[in-house]
Amino acid sequence: MAWRGPTYRMVDGERIDGVWCHIWRRADFGGEYYVDDLVLYADGSVSCGAKDLPGLQKHLDTGRLALTPPDAPDRPDEESEWRSRWGRPRTPESFLLEVADRVEELNGRPTTARRCWDTAERYAREPSEANRELLRAAYLAVPQHLRIFVLGDMDRQDRPLRILLTDVGVHVDGDGPLVTAEMHEAQLEYFRRGEAALAEAERQRAALHADDPVTAGRATITSHQAVYPRGWPAEPDLFVLRNEFPAPISYDDETYPSVLHGYWALSAADPADRARIGEAPSGREAQEVGSGVVRRDGWTGLRLAVMAGLLRAKFTQHPELSAVLLGTEDARISYTGLSDSRFWLDARDDRGRNWVGRLLELVRSELALAQETRGGQGTQDIQGVHITE
Structure with missing residues (x-):
């Protein structure tokens, strides 16, 4: 009955961490036992119908939950307590102490x-x-x-x-x-x-x-993909971190209406396809057009550097957007959504690599460094991108 994890649940926007182990549960009909997952959370709540630690104790006492199959043979007694290499058998009482320990550990x-x-x-x-x-x-x-x-x-x-x-x-x-x-x-x-x-x-x-760091950083900030039927809000907020946000950028001697326009245009092998992608009415439409063109040679190895360059251009060329990114301070940025690959997104199944979020954190750090070293000077460069104060 090894504990496994991590797992968690959300309560009023707060993440409650947890762990789980297998346990035997008696069916409501027929009385047969089957293996189930007992999930334990940092606030002391548990699954399998027990709800909390007193409920878990009651379920163990009544046989609703069991630590071993009911028909499992008893372990033979050890001949010598001192020479034994095995621990004592797990009992409901000792298991409840173990559960309490896991709660302490989670906290x-x-x-x-x-x-x-x-x-x-x-x-x-x-x-x-x-x-x-x-x-x-x-x-x-x-x-x-x-x-x-x-x-x-x-x-x-x-x-x-x-x-x-x-x-x-x-x-x-x-x-x-x-x-x-x-x-x-x-x-x-x-x-x-x-x-x-x-x-x-x-x-x-x-x-x-x-x-x-000697102090705890800010909580994770999640950048959600959203739709604005009446147009993007006028007041900059976290939505400006999205790659589809319309912020014209100059990069590699070309101008693109958004990061998505630039990314998919630069992925194309044919200059005509690049032009079509760059003229798309929106970032998502640029992605739709770009997804169907022939990719340039070696794009998989180049795409991370291109995305980093586009994000640097976006935030160095738009001070109002830079202020929003710097306002996230040292928070981890979780970039989520449904329209991009897991390479760029922070996916729940742990297969997401969150590269957009990680690059945003990198650009934020570069902006902070430039802001600190700029001082009274009028301009500064970040990785070759010119900033005007």
């Missing part, structure tokens, strides 16, 4: 495993009896069937913790080794080494990512 908060690690490191630094009891509580808070994974060490599993939590002179788990003071010290050193390694990894990460 970016520490899980029981993380809190256990932190408590173990604290005990290794200050090996007092009080800290040992805190470690015991943290270890027991981890879902029982997941305790062997809590350290992420598949050789030792959770044995260092079990040794530390066993008193000197007592056999671990009743049939394990007799604990000595030296064994306790060896396990404390295990956690000290782990803490030192994590500290070094964090130092290296900080050095490698020293230019990362």
Whole structure:
């Protein structure tokens, strides 16, 4: 029952992240069980008719949901608790603790495993009896069937913790080794080494990512494809980011009514086709004409550079449009729609490459750099495109 993701749902325009796993669900008619997807979201809501965590517990208690097929054989008992390499069986109680952990993880908060690690490191630094009891509580808070994974060490599993939590002179788990003071010290050193390694990894990460933003950026801005039967609004807004927006641009010694006109015209091999595309009444009509012409040689390898050049021309030659793009600040731009290929669009099925959105972010950064370095000078160039202040 591994958790898989990501998934999400939208609530009042807000994205609620989630994960899912398989579970056995009893049919309403006939009482037979079938495999279903149990989806869990960061706000604690769940699917399969349970709605929330209390509902999930009720469904597990009544048998409406089951963790294993009802006719599955019981796992045989282990001969030795200490030598066993398997975790305890998942029970409804431990599964509910696991679900609560996933909610914490989805919200970016520490899980029981993380809190256990932190408590173990604290005990290794200050090996007092009080800290040992805190470690015991943290270890027991981890879902029982997941305790062997809590350290992420598949050789030792959770044995260092079990040794530390066993008193000197007592056999671990009743049939394990007799604990000595030296064994306790060896396990404390295990956690000290782990803490030192994590500290070094964090130092290296900080050095490698020293230019990362220190504050959260703006939320993603989505550029939707829209239709304006009465014409484009007079006041510039996010719709000006669209490639079909009518903004005449000069590029490669030619003038095009929009980015779409320029893109499809420049894709054509025949100059006559280029002229026809450039004269189309609208950007979408230019796309329709351009889609049926013979493409120039090597167009697939050229199209990204052409689109980048057209977008630079559009926003450097129209200051009012540049102001809208700069107003998105550092937000990720998701360029969606139905009329373009997934190469250009941000598609929901994760196959969209969102190249228009990514190029808009690039041009925005170039505009910001030019704006900063321009200062009192009257003009500046961005990648060979002349800007007039």
